[in-house]
Amino acid sequence: MNIQHILSEKIKQAMIAAGAEQNVEALVRQSGKPQFGDYQANGIMGAAKKLGCNPREFAQKVLDNLNLDGIVEKLEIAGPGFINIFLNTEWLANNAEQALNSEKLGIQLSQTQTVVVDYSSPNVAKEMHVGHLRSTIIGDGVVRALEFLGNKVIRANHVGDWGTQFGMLIAYLEKMENEHASEMELSDLEAFYRAAKEHYDSDAEFAEKARNYVVKLQSGDEYCRTMWQKLVKITMVQNQHNYQRLNVTLTENDVMGESLYNPMLPAIVADLQAQGLAVEDEGALVVYLDEFKNKDGDPMGVIVQKKDGGFLYTTTDIAAAKYRYETLKADRALVFSDTRQSQHMQQAWLITRKAGYVPDSFSLEHHNFGMMLGKDGKPFKTRTGGTVKLADLLDEAVERAEKLIAEKNPNLTACEKQAVVEAVAIGAVKYSDLSKNRTTDYVFDWDNMLSFEGNTAPYMQYAYTRIRSIFSKAGIDPTQLSGKILLNEEKERTLALKLLQFEEAVTTVAKEGTPHVLCQYLYELAGIFSSFYEACPILNAEENIKQSRLKLASLTADTLKQGLDLLGIKTVEKM
Numbered sequence: 001m002n003i004q005h006i007l008s009e010k011i012k013q014a015m016i017a018a019g020a021e022q023n024v025e026a027l028v029r030q031s032g033k034p035q036f037g038d039y040q041a042n043g044i045m046g047a048a049k050k051l052g053c054n055p056r057e058f059a060q061k062v063l064d065n066l067n068l069d070g071i072v073e074k075l076e077i078a079g080p081g082f083i084n085i086f087l088n089t090e091w092l093a094n095n096a097e098q099a100l101n102s103e104k105l106g107i108q109l110s111q112t113q114t115v116v117v118d119y120s121s122p123n124v125a126k127e128m129h130v131g132h133l134r135s136t137i138i139g140d141g142v143v144r145a146l147e148f149l150g151n152k153v154i155r156a157n158h159v160g161d162w163g164t165q166f167g168m169l170i171a172y173l174e175k176m177e178n179e180h181a182s183e184m185e186l187s188d189l190e191a192f193y194r195a196a197k198e199h200y201d202s203d204a205e206f207a208e209k210a211r212n213y214v215v216k217l218q219s220g221d222e223y224c225r226t227m228w229q230k231l232v233k234i235t236m237v238q239n240q241h242n243y244q245r246l247n248v249t250l251t252e253n254d255v256m257g258e259s260l261y262n263p264m265l266p267a268i269v270a271d272l273q274a275q276g277l278a279v280e281d282e283g284a285l286v287v288y289l290d291e292f293k294n295k296d297g298d299p300m301g302v303i304v305q306k307k308d309g310g311f312l313y314t315t316t317d318i319a320a321a322k323y324r325y326e327t328l329k330a331d332r333a334l335v336f337s338d339t340r341q342s343q344h345m346q347q348a349w350l351i352t353r354k355a356g357y358v359p360d361s362f363s364l365e366h367h368n369f370g371m372m373l374g375k376d377g378k379p380f381k382t383r384t385g386g387t388v389k390l391a392d393l394l395d396e397a398v399e400r401a402e403k404l405i406a407e408k409n410p411n412l413t414a415c416e417k418q419a420v421v422e423a424v425a426i427g428a429v430k431y432s433d434l435s436k437n438r439t440t441d442y443v444f445d446w447d448n449m450l451s452f453e454g455n456t457a458p459y460m461q462y463a464y465t466r467i468r469s470i471f472s473k474a475g476i477d478p479t480q481l482s483g484k485i486l487l488n489e490e491k492e493r494t495l496a497l498k499l500l501q502f503e504e505a506v507t508t509v510a511k512e513g514t515p516h517v518l519c520q521y522l523y524e525l526a527g528i529f530s531s532f533y534e535a536c537p538i539l540n541a542e543e544n545i546k547q548s549r550l551k552l553a554s555l556t557a558d559t560l561k562q563g564l565d566l567l568g569i570k571t572v573e574k575m
């Protein structure tokens with residue numbers, strides 16, 4: 001359930017009845033302090049100001065028009081005109097009961113939008129590196145939240161699979177094949193790309209062939225296309241392996257690379273020109289944007305077609321936005337990429353809108369993120385200064401987790417141990433990224449992410465197993481609890497309220513593309529459960545209280561598990 005939404009709607013209606021405009025907002029938020037209630041409505045002052053009336057008097061009018069019987073215990077006007085909302089404890093208990101008995105933890109608001117999520121998006125014939133890690137992990141977390149709430153998600157892996165470098169790559173693949181290179185040699189993409197480039201730079205004959213292949217590939221030559229497809233295939237097989245290890249939901253079917261849009265580009269550029277948006281400048285076609293200034297303070301020029309006829313990254317993104325609206329019939333399109341691409345995205349979309357390819361109602365969102373830094377505060381690199389390959393990073397995570405788990409719990413069976421190591425290693429890498437506000441750079445620190453204390457994956461996973469062990473140790477089946485949830489103690493009530501705020505956290509993730517909100521929620525939930533568990537004995541309590549507390553514990557475990565699952569992080573029953 002979404003308490004914030006329920007309260008917002010009711011209060012909004014009361015505000016309208018009290019004279020406010022139709023589009024008024026109640027601005028209901030969770031309260032920071034218990035004396036201000038469970039929630040507070042902050043929209044009264046703004047609305048009163050617009051109406052030119054006294055805010056406290058307006059607040060009273062709103063209360064006169066507000067019927068929250070059964071939902072709230074008490075409503076209070078506070079300070080200059082806040083409304084403090086104290087929820088009815090019985091209502092909380094009933095809803096907690098329902099959440100426990102429902103399949104999706106009481107999620108009530110079913111969202112029905114079609115959302116394209118452009119994420120991961122590595123480049124062909126290049127190994128995925130840590131820079132693609134953030135996009136992959138954060139994007140997948142948001143995808144899961146969107147789907148959980150009922151939206152139709154179209155995953156768009158905007159793979160860099162087109163461009164002039166493919167002539168060189170095809171020529172080199174040909175050379176390798178002629179020399180009967182092994183799969184092994186081909187699978188080292190980083191080395192492959194480097195060698196191709198070396199040949200291109202040093203061997204004139206090779207370079208000539210490469211340039212010839214670009215032209216042939218672009219005109220649909222069969223041989224070049226087959227070779228190109230091979231390159232894409234080799235890359236994507238490796239990426240798929242990374243996705244699996246990362247517990248990321250992308251499949252081969254989700255690839256919608258740059259090449260998909262290539263055939264659409266000539267018509268788009270011609271149309272931009274016909275509309276007078278693109279103009280010729282020294283042989284290239286350029287769109288001048290008033291909204292962006294260059295260093296001389298003049299409108300910035302964005303090239304959509306080069307002098308030699310080639311198209312650009314921007315042209316492709318214009319086509320992609322159009323396609324997502326027109327062909328995929330999406331309501332929203334989200335792109336997860338580096339902050340350094342922000343200006344590029346904004347420009348591509350501004351041109352898309354100016355050209356009238358999408359209506360205002362279609363939401364184009366760049367969910368940008370900062371860099372991953374090493375402990376020294378500089379961009380994350382290998383010891384020798386190279387880019388860190390994703391696969392190597394995950395290998396190291398597993399190695400470190402193995403040591404950690406062997407120390408923590410030497411009694412696990414080999415099979416149990418493997419599952420725990422896998423969950424902790426991958427979970428730690430993902431969670432350390434997901435738990436930070438994505439817009440800032442963050443420091444990649446093994447010791448922090450593998451710590452059992454603080455807002456980390458091991459802490460969260462351990463919190464889950466601890467609750468589950470209450471049941472397993474006592475031989476109680478959590479699906480066979482009886483009686484009603486009782487919230488007589490303050491700690492019980494606090495826990496129930498937090499549990500009922502799960503949907504609010506997931507809704508924010510889906511709306512803002514910010515998985516750290518869910519991490520923070522789960523971390524707080526685990527903390528609230530701990531203080532409940534300390535203050536409220538479970539197994540020694542009277543039977544009806546014991547059953548009730550077991551129910552709260554069970555709902556907490558379910559919520560932690562579901563929440564971590566939405567982040568793409570596995571839980572284990574024992575660790």
Ligand code: ARG
Binds near residue numbers: 118158317335336
């Ligand atoms: N392939 C790009 C890169 O490696 C990211 C693509 C992001 N998506 C987009 N529609 N531009 O930087």
